[in-house]
Amino acid sequence: MSLTEDNPLPSSVIIVNESTPLISHEQQLAAGQLHTDTSFSLSHCLSFSRDERAREQQIIGLGSLVMSSFLFACVSVIVKWLNAAHYPSFQIVLARACVQLPLGLLGCLFTWVNPFGKKGTRRWIFFRALASSVALILFFHSLTQLPLLDATVIFFVGPVFKVIIACIVFNERFSTLDVVYILICFGGLLLVGKSSSMTKTDEYERSFAVSCALAASLMSAMAYMTVKKVGQGTHLMVHVVYFGWVTILLCLPVVLFGLQDFKAPVQITGREFVWMAGIGLLAFFGQSFINMGLKKAPMGPVTVMRTGDILFAFLFGVGLFKEIPGVYTIIGTLIIVCMTTCLSMYRWHRQELKAAEIRRRKLRDRLVQRRQEE
DSSP, X not given: OOOOSSSXXXXXXXXXXXXXXXXXXXXXXXXXHHHHOOSOOHHHHHOOOSSHHHHHHHHHHHHHHHHHHHHHHHHHHHHHHHHHTTOOHHHHHHHHXXXXXXXXXXXXXXXXXXXXXXXXXXXXXXXXXXXXXXHHHHHHHHHHHSOHHHHHHHHXXXXXXXXXXXXHHSOOOOOHHHHHXXXXXXXXXXXXXXXXXXXXXXXXXXXXXHHHHHHHHHHHHHHHHTHHHHOTTSOHHHHHHHHHHHHHHHHHHHHHTTSSOOOOGGGOOHHHHHHHHHHHHHHHHHHHHHHHXXXXXXXXXXXXXXXXHHHHHHHHHHXXXXXOOOHHHHHHHHHHHHHHHHHHHHHHHHHXXXXXXXXXXXXXXXXXXXXXXX
16 A cells, blocks of 8 residues: 555655755755765654645645554454354455445446556456455454454564565565564564464464465555556546455355355344444545545655554454453564564665655756756
């Protein structure tokens, strides 16, 4: 869930200082000290725009991301409630897809967007939907077997898989610091897995649930990386539509062949029906808030705000399900959160420096060309 490639260069990289009235903005970009400084500065990465109106929009964007984290945490809570009412994970996923598909079609209708997407990108949109659907199925199953915090934290290692996939598929540079962050992160993952083994869940079911959460994280990373192929031009509602019908097609064989004990519609109570519809509605609005937040908020603070998923999982797990995390879970969670945040911030900073250098070179060439014309 990132918009790094096609977004304009964040203001945290271009510092407009006291010399602005004396030289043009192009000259400042062409010879700015920040662009030649490859050191990592946390203040620059986390800074907001100095323009008041832009800063207000950035704050609104961060608020949208917090709201999306809250809504998706509520989805996880409802999944656990429905599982306690003996609903299988596939039926819960199917209910979410059946709600999101018509919402996506309505969104395409109101925004005059082709629900099939643009030609040339449809296969990548389909692959993204397929990866997202599989990730959701696996994650929902892990939620039914693991404590809320454990499942969320394991799923949180997605940035690690994103880096690995980017290096393998897109030949991106893999630095020593990347390796350090990833190895320490996997160390935290082992601690969380060890803590999960102390729960009352059957050993096989626990191990399978941990594997599902890890696989869900990997599939989510693969879905994210397809953005590089699809591009940012595909409307959010198109992704929602594809996700809906692909998920329904994946779940139907499980229903038809009775691979899980689905509840018949006549067995569903009114409250349970509201819960299942609520999963689709909350997820739909959560995706909308994410989309709005990523467009408005600077990428540095966005990376930090992702930890809201963990915070809400902890609060809801303790408050609603009495899932008190053990020492290993707490230590492992802190390690994973810190390492994935550092990894994302470090790679984002490198991308910003690379983009700034390219822009600086182009502007410098433009200035040279203007001087030659004069």
